[in-house]
Amino acid sequence: MTTRSEDSLIFYALTPGNYQPGEMRTVYDSLKAFCDKKKEIDQSDRFNIVIYQDDGPNYLEDFTLNPENILIALESLEPMIVRANMSGGIMVSATFIIDVFKNIPNKCFRMIILTDNGTLEIPEVYIPVLDNLIDKIKDMPLIIDIIRIKVNNHDDDMKLSELITKTRGHLHHVQDLNDLLPLLNDLAEKKTFSSFSLSDDTFSEEIPIENFPFYNNLAVDPKLVIDKHTCSICFKKGTNAIVQCPNCDTTSHKICWALWAKTSNIGVFNIFRCHTCFQLLKLDEDFVYMVHTGQLKAIEEIKVEVMDLKEFEETLEALDGPKIISVEDPLAMFDDDLDGDDTTITHDDDE
Numbered sequence: 001m002t003t004r005s006e007d008s009l010i011f012y013a014l015t016p017g018n019y020q021p022g023e024m025r026t027v028y029d030s031l032k033a034f035c036d037k038k039k040e041i042d043q044s045d046r047f048n049i050v051i052y053q054d055d056g057p058n059y060l061e062d063f064t065l066n067p068e069n070i071l072i073a074l075e076s077l078e079p080m081i082v083r084a085n086m087s088g089g090i091m092v093s094a095t096f097i098i099d100v101f102k103n104i105p106n107k108c109f110r111m112i113i114l115t116d117n118g119t120l121e122i123p124e125v126y127i128p129v130l131d132n133l134i135d136k137i138k139d140m141p142l143i144i145d146i147i148r149i150k151v152n153n154h155d156d157d158m159k160l161s162e163l164i165t166k167t168r169g170h171l172h173h174v175q176d177l178n179d180l181l182p183l184l185n186d187l188a189e190k191k192t193f194s195s196f197s198l199s200d201d202t203f204s205e206e207i208p209i210e211n212f213p214f215y216n217n218l219a220v221d222p223k224l225v226i227d228k229h230t231c232s233i234c235f236k237k238g239t240n241a242i243v244q245c246p247n248c249d250t251t252s253h254k255i256c257w258a259l260w261a262k263t264s265n266i267g268v269f270n271i272f273r274c275h276t277c278f279q280l281l282k283l284d285e286d287f288v289y290m291v292h293t294g295q296l297k298a299i300e301e302i303k304v305e306v307m308d309l310k311e312f313e314e315t316l317e318a319l320d321g322p323k324i325i326s327v328e329d330p331l332a333m334f335d336d337d338l339d340g341d342d343t344t345i346t347h348d349d350d351e
């Protein structure tokens with residue numbers, strides 16, 4: 001059993017208009033306790049939050065090491081929060097996590113969805129869309145938990161439960177807001193993966209072959225460079241092809257990176273991370289296969305120092321605090337409820 005540094009994304013699908021001001025305070029305090037506990041367990045854990053405004057889902061441009069940023073965003077944006085669309089919010093959150101996965105190593109991603117009876121539930125038509133998405137990302141180190149606050153809707157619970165079970169997450173019910181804190185306290189514990197094997201610093205994950213194309217799409221090809229460059233893995237010049245990471249310009253022999261992929265792939269044998277910037281890179285499958293099976297003789301020694309994760313994260317942290325990004329809802333529901341310009345949410349009796 002092994003654990004990882006965690007990046008938690010809270011999809012805040014609560015509708016503040018449904019609560020008394022004191023109740024919101026309980027929610028914030030519970031979220032703060034969640035973040036504080038996670039920071040206590042692991043300083044390299046990071047946080048983000050997705051909330052719905054009139055213009056669609058909003059979130060911080062990147063995960064932040066500082067949970068204060070989450071609470072500031074939440075409290076300052078609260079008056080503008082409108083009913084969240086569960087489908088679109090899950091889609092946006094998953095897309096965001098996939099994007100971060102492309103250039104951050106050895107993470108477990110957590111998605112925690114807080115919902116109440118103001119949340120627009122997933123309509124039948126979007127179930128296959130989300131199901132398909134989750135089938136692709138379920139092999140990623142991603143766990144989705146859903147917290148239903150004062151919601152009792154067996155049919156919707158069943159739908160949600162089926163979706164998130166694939167990610168090893170659970171559906172939780174909270175009837176009394178005071179129960180939120182102990183629940184989040186439990187969820188703040190690190191998740192373990194029994195299916196990942198740990199040897200030294202490298203994880204070997206099992207990704208089924210049918211999902212290889214998904215990861216191939218996330219990774220980029222290193223660029224072939226013509227000039228003489230020193231290889232950053234074996235420190236030799238040599239006659240073998242030299243390629244370059246398009247993100248940070250690190251150059252390596254193609255064959256050295258193929259060998260590096262043997263111990264550092266992400267669960268798909270030809271996909272690995274640049275040892276300098278952690279960008280997901282891929283090399284031609286046949287070539288990598290031949291290197292791994294010894295048919296192509298690689299340079300014998302790999303001398304690479306990979307940056308400490310927390311140090312790396314600090315380089316990503318915006319000095320003046322993260323900006324809030326607004327995106328269009330990819331699964332917008334053309335519902336009159338979403339058109340209103342007032343932010344006071346009334347209970348919807350029709351659903």
Ligand SMILES: [Zn+2]
Pocket residue numbers: 231232233234235236252253256299
């Ligand atoms: Zn080399």
Ligand SMILES: [Zn+2]
Pocket residue numbers: 245246247248249250274275276277278279
């Ligand atoms: Zn790079």
